[in-house]
Amino acid sequence: MTDRKIWRDGEFIAWEDATVHVLAQSLQRGSLAFDYISVHETPGGTAIFRLRDHIERLATTCRIVGLPLGYAVDELVEGCAETVRRNRGAKSVKISALIPSIEAELIPENPHVAVFIAAYDSERDLAAPNAEIRRRRREAVSLKIEREKSGRREDVIPPHAKVAANYTAAMTAKWRARNEGFDDIVLLDERGNLTEGPTANLFMVDGNGELATPPASKVLLGITRDSIINLAPAAGLECAERDIAADELASASEVFLSGTSAGVWPVVRIDGQQVGDGRMGSVTSQLKGIYQAAVLGDEPAFEHWLHYI
Ligand SMILES: Cc1ncc(COP(=O)(O)O)c(C=O)c1O
Secondary structure, eight states: OOOOEEEETTEEEEGGGOOOOTTOHHHHHTOOEEEEEEEEEETTEEEEETHHHHHHHHHHHHHHHTOOOOSOHHHHHHHHHHHHHHSTTOOEEEEEEEOOOOOSSSSOSSOOOEEEEEEEOHHHHSOOTTHHHHHHHTTSEEEEEOOSSOSOOTTTSOTTOOBGGGGHHHHHHHHHHHHTTOSEEEOBOTTSBBOOOSSOEEEEEOTTSOEEEOOGGGSOOOHHHHHHHHHGGGGTOOEEEOOOBGGGGGGOSEEEEEETTTEEEEEEEETTEEOTTSSOOHHHHHHHHHHHHHHTTOOGGGGGGEEEO
């Protein structure tokens, strides 16, 4: 058991005390809103990457789902910073907002939204029996395109909500892909266009050498995605946000995924076919490097993305 302390509604409690009842409303109804943020040791000190943007996304999720979040963005920003201060060596922050009350009705009479903030190092503090496999998957992804059906219904819950209920279809699809020997999967929208992976956004360098990613309306607004779009000009690139038909990936020279947990990571096979020469391409490598520099405070124009604790 780790010695980390978790922020619960403004107080610090022991890691093992940060529990909810099995009958808790959000557990039963899938209404837990959450966000995941990275923490870095930089020359200027410990910094949380784009903290305010993540907290604003959490507030947006709560608004979409209808969870009455009782905290201002500023309070949660400070709560995250304080949690990282109290948990030295943490590499990430997970903030969760949920209704813990136990009730029969779908709409709870006690709508108190509890907020938990945990700061930890997943390799040190979480069960990670397959850390090595996980690391390898981040170096060269074998991707499956979901063809059987759309994994998304944005008319039900928009993809912009980072809420537990939005991960069930994605998890099922990814499970199927894993059973078929793939590392990850990319989901399609109702028209057969690409959207995103279960926990990552998708980019490609298309047949014309242009960087492109599926449009904002179809995906979770990834903070890494936004960072790549903003950093691309530093690499002499513009990123188009546009519909991408599933078949277009076959002619892409480079494909990569983006997300907080691993930044930028290359896709080297899609549906069994090699992408490019089967290794990380030059654009992916360049963007990965620029992103890495930004999170570590080495891109002066983007220093404001760092929240020093
Ligand atoms: C569905 C989905 N898309 C994309 C992402 C990537 O978002 P970010 O870059 O903010 O981590 C995530 C992150 O967990 C996700 O769950």
